[in-house]
Amino acid sequence: MRMLLIEDDLGDIELTQNGVKRSQTDIDLDWVMDGSSAMSYLLQEGKYQQKRHPNLILLDLNLPGVHGLKILEAIKGNNTLKMIPVIIFTTSDADGDVEKAYALGANCFIQKPASLAQYITTMTSISAYWAKVAKLPKPL
């Protein structure tokens, strides 16, 4: 399963990587650090021409420049890209953010884990759920 992480904090990126690694799931994690890169990546533009579409997107909300919700909106506004489930993966658990995210078409909302153990559990859950429980559309 290919996963695209859109996250600006290096620490969080490393944590996510560690989480994926230690969950022992076959998630192929790629990452970009801002919104425009994300769009380029998804649209396979520029240096991302060779990239394949991810099966899942992990999207942080607190991104520099363009806010995560805007990116979400852009993704879900694109006929092709909207097929890819977007998991909001952010520090906030504010009801407002949750609602707005779902309203814009987010597929799910996960608060970033506070401990390593939780990171591992979360990654395992995501993989288990999306790879095994849920059915993903055919890769684009």
Place this chain on the structure above:
Amino acid sequence: MSAALAIDCIIDYHPPVVSPTTTLLDVVQMLHTDTAPRWKEHSKPATKAKIRRYGYVLVINTGEIKGIVTDRDIVRLTAENIDFANTLIADAMTYPVQSLQVSEIDTLETAIPLIQATGRKYVPILDRCCLMGVVSSPSIEDWIQSTEQRQSEDVSQPTKLAISDQTLRRTYTALQKAIENIAVLDSAGCYLEVNNTYAQCYGYTPVELVGLSWQTTIFAGDIPQIESAYQIMLNTGKSVLEVRGISKQGGVRYQQLTLVVNQNERGEFLGHYCFVQDINERKQAEIKLIEREQRLQEMADSSPALLWIANDQNHRTYFNTEWLKFRGKALLQEVEEGWTIGIHPEDVQVCLAAFTQAFEQRQSVQIEYRLQDHQGEYRWLLDSGRPRYLTNGEFAGYVGSCLDITAFKEVADSLDQANDQLQKNVTHNIDALVCANALLLESESRFHSLADSLPALIWLCDVEQYCTYVNQTWQTFTGRSLEQEMNQGWLATMHPDDKDGFVDQLQTCLATQTSLQSKCRRRDRSGRYRWILNTGMPRYISDQFAGMIGCGLDITELEDNQKALEEAVIELQQSNRDLEEFAYIASHDLREPLRKIRTFAELLLEDYSAQLDDTALRHFKYIINGAERMDVLVQSILEYSRIGRQVKSSEPVDLNAVVQQIADDHSLLMEQDKGWIIYDELPTVKAGKVEIVQLLQNLISNALKFHGEQPPHIQVAAQRQDLKWRISVSDTGIGIAPEFHDRVFTMFARQHSRDQYPGTGIGLSICRKIVESYGGHINFTSNLGEGTTFFFTLPAID
């Protein structure tokens, strides 16, 4: 008796004279009443001649005789229908007047024939141009009579007799020439001697009459009258009567006959004298008068009214048949004063006085009086009399008519009675009104006293929105007088922005007769606008809607406070939002670094544990713990600050379900520790679900935590207290040390060390905050080593 008498005995030295401009009517009146002025131009003594009533007046102007008017003339003039009142005597008099000079008549023997020769009844005697006096045939007659009387008395003197014979003869001669109709008849009643005029009077020559009986010249119908008169004459010596005489041609005329006995000195009846005076005109007039009277009476009789006629002496002479029928009396009983018998004693004086007064004034009169009718009942009569005049203007008396107004009187009486009753009623009503008014004034005054004593602004208005009253408090408040506030004045001090609204509202309330609630600003005496809360109620005066009575309260402080409150609330809400935001941001911003610290420390620990010694391992553990704890702390703080700020939901929360849920959540732990939770029938409370869960969670988890060596046994119960429920959570744990009791609910206060019992120490603070946010109270009882029971109250659902 000497025949050489001067004419003193027959002359009137002071005849009646008038000026030519005297009216005929006045002359008639003078004749009637003997009030004509007398001639007094010379110094002759009073008249010796016996003057009977004057039957003439001389018309004199500047001492000259212009004309004469006699009784006969009056009669003639009456027949000619002359307007007496407006005709001057000058136009009606007879002229020229035959007169004699005094020089011609020095002796009586010469005078009498001369006078008689004039053929006039009244002959003025002049001295050249100057009027001396007047001789009249009546005065001559009288003198002759008195002379004869003296002669007949004088029996003892033959000389006298001789003289009397002579005198008689002369008298005869004189008589012969007299203009009066004189006849001498014998004892058988036959004519002995008649003078020319007598004979002419009857259309005979004197010779023809001599020897004829007196009956010849008397109208047959009147013969009986003469016969009785003759008898009277025989008895008394003289009689006068009025009869109709008949002439040779058969003409009938009314005459006045004077029969005088002719006796010689020895008293032997010789016969009689007869003096005839033609009174035909007078008599005709009289007859006409009588006829008229009769006609009047006939007319009166044919009328259904009660009529009466009075003569010129104010004596009632006639009553018509209706009157007589009404009175049940005969005419003779009623005439003169007879009719007054039966006037009600109370009315008599007034009634008669009225008639008398009117009569004196010759005025119409109307008087009401009661008169007895034929049944003896008193009836009210309205008697109207008016004077009546003959065509010659002579006052003839009164004529009157009466109306029986008894019925009217009765009606008038009842009207009077009704009027009296009405007056009484009106007076009574007026009294009642005055009384009611007094009560009203008193009531008003009481109202005013009451209204003025209240600290509220009392006002009254009518149905037209015009103010009719404001109490003293109002006047003091606005600094304006009652007069200024009345009618539309009370709107003047209202705030311009509020005035229209108030007026509209008042209009609606007046139209629908409903009460009014209005808040508006009014300017007080210092010029500041104050908020007044006005409550108006419809008021009625005897069930009639009369407007509104209202009460105004100065709620400026309240309004200001309200405003301040609203502003404070807004501020608070803003502040809360800010705080929320802050708390949220703060907690997240704080948590983020904590996450890093913790997670990477964990990563390090895991990845490099082989290369780390115990100390390093231990240090990492401290780092990780620290981060962990801080994270929890930050979350707790965030949660704590959220309580009371979030929109409070108040829904029915079934506590049984909540406790059960918590128990299920801790089932693993309880199994481990072999504990149990039991709960009684718990109520449903009105509160926010999340908070209640939080609350019970904290308490129960505490109880589970501090069980000590015993397995945790927790009991949850509820007790109703008025509108609240008192919930208790009790355990059999270690209890709370007395020295810590006052700090139990303090934030972060921990009784035990972290090693002994983990926890932030914020749990109970949160519990207290939650309970207090629902207006409840939380406390506990605890005994060391035995257990603790926490009590808290929550609002009941009902």
